[in-house]
Amino acid sequence: MEIAISGIHRLLFSHAPPVRPSEIMPRDVYLNRRDLILGATAAGLSAAMAPRRAEAAQLEASPSPLSTDEEPTALEHITNYNNYYEFGTGKEDPAKNAHTLTTKPWTVKVDGLVSRPAEFDLNDLLKPVTLEERVYRLRCVEGWSMVIPWVGFPLSEVLNRVEPLGSAKFVAFETVLRPEEMPGVGGFFPVLDWPYVEGLRLDEAMHPLAILAVGLYGETLPNQNGAPIRLVVPWKYGFKSIKSIVRITLMEAQPPTSWNKQNPREYGFYSNVNPEVDHPRWSQATELPIGQGLFAKRKPTLMFNGYGEQVAQLYAGMDLTKFY
Amino acid sequence: MLHRTDVAKKLRPSPAVRFRLLRAALYWVGFAPAVWVFYLGFTNQLGANPVRTLEQELGIWTLRFLIATLTVTPLRNLTGISLLRYRRTLGLLTFYYALLHFATYMLIDYRLDLQAITADIVKRPYITFGMLALAILVPLAVTSNDRMVRRLGSTWTKLHRWVYLAATAAAVHYLLVVKSWPLEPIVYFAIIAVLLAYRLGKHLRRRRRRRPAAA
Known part of the structure; x- marks a missing residue:
């Protein structure tokens, strides 16, 4: 399976994980996995069957x-209390179910109002960037919070690479949709209109605090946290930070967003964390x-x-009770 | 053979004793989930958001006992199995769980921040519905003893019909506390709706039957 781990490995990790697989997974699982590898059956199969942490690899990131x-x-x-409704609405459902998501290979399409639209293989997307550790507060709209050491890079680096046109005013994001890998999608009473979509104003997206994260706690993202690549916008409620991104589109009009479509009275496009707007x-x-x-x-x-010190000026003159 | 049956009969506790034993057992079993979930809470085994989990578990058990209480009558009418004698115990367990649920919210979640709690009751529909349900359960619990049943007579029956409103409020309370429409609150709401519809149907049929007689 190690063979299957592609360029991303070689590119991002200058050295092998210091922890042996046998130390992070039960011995029987490790041995089974080894049999599969030795049997030289489909490498993809063993990758799918291995437990999540075996997939995690260390990332080098500067503070x-x-x-x-x-x-x-x-x-x-952080890895057992998640909202990722594609894998179930319970907080522990994503940790239980998200292992089915295939994250290799992964491509991100960047299109819309840009001079150089592209479909990036994740490795190519990451090749020119320097990963940083960003320890951010995360505030969920449900009233709980965490502090998370993300590993990522500014979203603006990707946007600049495709050269947004002057007419581009908004950025739309889309999560992968694979019903066969996502037990929470479907049923006759879908919780959300899939695929999950989110959006930012272009100036919000270009802000240095807005990052694309590929890891946390110095390792690649677990699936339940939005592997292999997700948005993190720390001054907005957590649901704005869309997971497992496959498409980024620059647009002139404000794009639709999932929770706003589900209940426009409760979830606005901006969804900035605001203790004064209940x-x-x-x-x-x-x-x-x-x-x-x-x-x-x-x-x-x-x-x-x-x-607020960094982002308040983005909303100068706006009535935040109206643009919630 | 005859002789042995006689002995067995003599050894078998009287119906009154048996009832008391079974009722005590029902209380023990009924309180077990609360004991268990508080134990997990105090030993830090309730995961990332233990307060929310504790509140939810106690709330869901309140609904379960409420549903059990409301099932007693239809069960007797439809199958002949009568658990009528245990209905009071089930109703009181409902009340005790509601009280534990509320106490967790007041003492552990909001730490007696009365200002925030008052604002919640007025402003948050889900809290308003929950409080309404609890407020209704209080007089019902207080009048759940033989003395009050005798003293109130037919008023007692009327008073205890308020449990239908409490059940509706409790089901709505659960629906409103979550984002979107996950399955569990809908299932609980549907069960309660069926139990109440059963009563409404019976009531309407009875009225229709009575009307020609009155004319």
């Missing part, structure tokens, strides 16, 4: 001044930090999730 110095949430919680059904004034036990104390939610 960033844009990181918070707050204590990151435990990896266990969700119609619950308050956004406070948040519960994840992973601090039964007696965790709610803490006040900050305007723009605490990134």
